[in-house]
Amino acid sequence: MAIHVEYFGPATDVTHKRDDLITMESYPVSLNKVWSWINEKYGTEFGDYIITACNIALNTEYIDFDKEKPTLAFDQVQVKDGDEVVILPPVSSG
Amino acid sequence: MCDWPIEQEGYTWYGLKNDNIVVFLTYAEIPVQKCIEFVKHGDAGAVIYFGGTTRETFEGREVVHLEYEAHIKMALKTLRNIATNTINSNHSKIHRIVICHRLGVVPKKEESVLIALSSTHRDHGWRAAEEALEDIKKSAEIWKKEQYFKGHSWKGSNDNYLQ
Numbered sequence: 001m002a003i004h005v006e007y008f009g010p011a012t013d014v015t016h017k018r019d020d021l022i023t024m025e026s027y028p029v030s031l032n033k034v035w036s037w038i039n040e041k042y043g044t045e046f047g048d049y050i051i052t053a054c055n056i057a058l059n060t061e062y063i064d065f066d067k068e069k070p071t072l073a074f075d076q077v078q079v080k081d082g083d084e085v086v087i088l089p090p091v092s093s094g
Numbered sequence: 095m096c097d098w099p100i101e102q103e104g105y106t107w108y109g110l111k112n113d114n115i116v117v118f119l120t121y122a123e124i125p126v127q128k129c130i131e132f133v134k135h136g137d138a139g140a141v142i143y144f145g146g147t148t149r150e151t152f153e154g155r156e157v158v159h160l161e162y163e164a165h166i167k168m169a170l171k172t173l174r175n176i177a178t179n180t181i182n183s184n185h186s187k188i189h190r191i192v193i194c195h196r197l198g199v200v201p202k203k204e205e206s207v208l209i210a211l212s213s214t215h216r217d218h219g220w221r222a223a224e225e226a227l228e229d230i231k232k233s234a235e236i237w238k239k240e241q242y243f244k245g246h247s248w249k250g251s252n253d254n255y256l257q
Contacts, residue, residue, distance in 0.1 A: 006165070008163060008164075008237055009163065009237030009239075010237070010248040010250070057165075057168065060171070086168070088165065088235060089237065089248070089250060090250035091232075091235060091236055091237060091250065092231075092236070092237055092238040092248065092249035092250035093162070093164075093207060093230055093234045093236035094146050094206065094207050094227070094230065094238070
């Protein structure tokens with residue numbers, strides 16, 4: 001088991017894949033740790049894009065965070081083994 | 095609301111349905127006439143239909159095709175909430191509604207999004223359909239890619255932020 005991170009739309013132009021499975025040494029971890037993992041793997045420019053332009057959902061529920069100080073909220077969100085973290089760029093249906 | 099996905103006519107339809115509401119996502123061509131038939135209602139004097147179709151060009155560049163992807167579970171929940179809100183917030187003047195969005199490659203001139211609803215009078219119907227469409231474009235977890243002969247572009251408020 002692991003944490004499942006899903007990417008959509010323009011985010012996949014950076015990741016070149018739909019998802020990642022992240023294995024942590026112990027669970028639960030904070031969302032901050034997952035965000036740091038994404039920054040390390042894809043670079044801080046992508047991490048900044050997520051913060052400034054995207055929404056984040058945990059198991060389909062949106063995470064509320066301050067774009068100026070996202071880590072304050074991320075530290076409070078617990079992510080467990082088997083959870084899904086979703087990166088949602090600005091939507092563009094129609 | 096029924097379970098999803100539904101296998102029908104060889105395609106997977108991700109849908110939610112009750113007596114007055116149908117919302118679905120499909121990789122197949124949208125069955126426009128079926129949607130219109132569903133919303134017809136004995137108390138309705140109007141059926142409003144909106145079909146969003148794919149254009150051949152964007153800012154002078156020829157579009158080969160449009161391609162859509164969705165977080166299916168989240169998008170269906172959002173579409174269901176929009177459909178439910180359309181009926182609940184119009185004081186019994188909207189009777190039935192269908193919202194559908196197509197996924198995958200959509201050839202030029204075919205529908206990518208559909209709203210059909212029935213209303214007691216036409217003025218409420220027009221307004222409700224317009225509001226529903228705005229809500230869909232604002233919040234449904236769906237992404238549009240315009241494929242050109244050379245390269246592609248994701249649409250959205252932060253278009254090309256990463257390029």
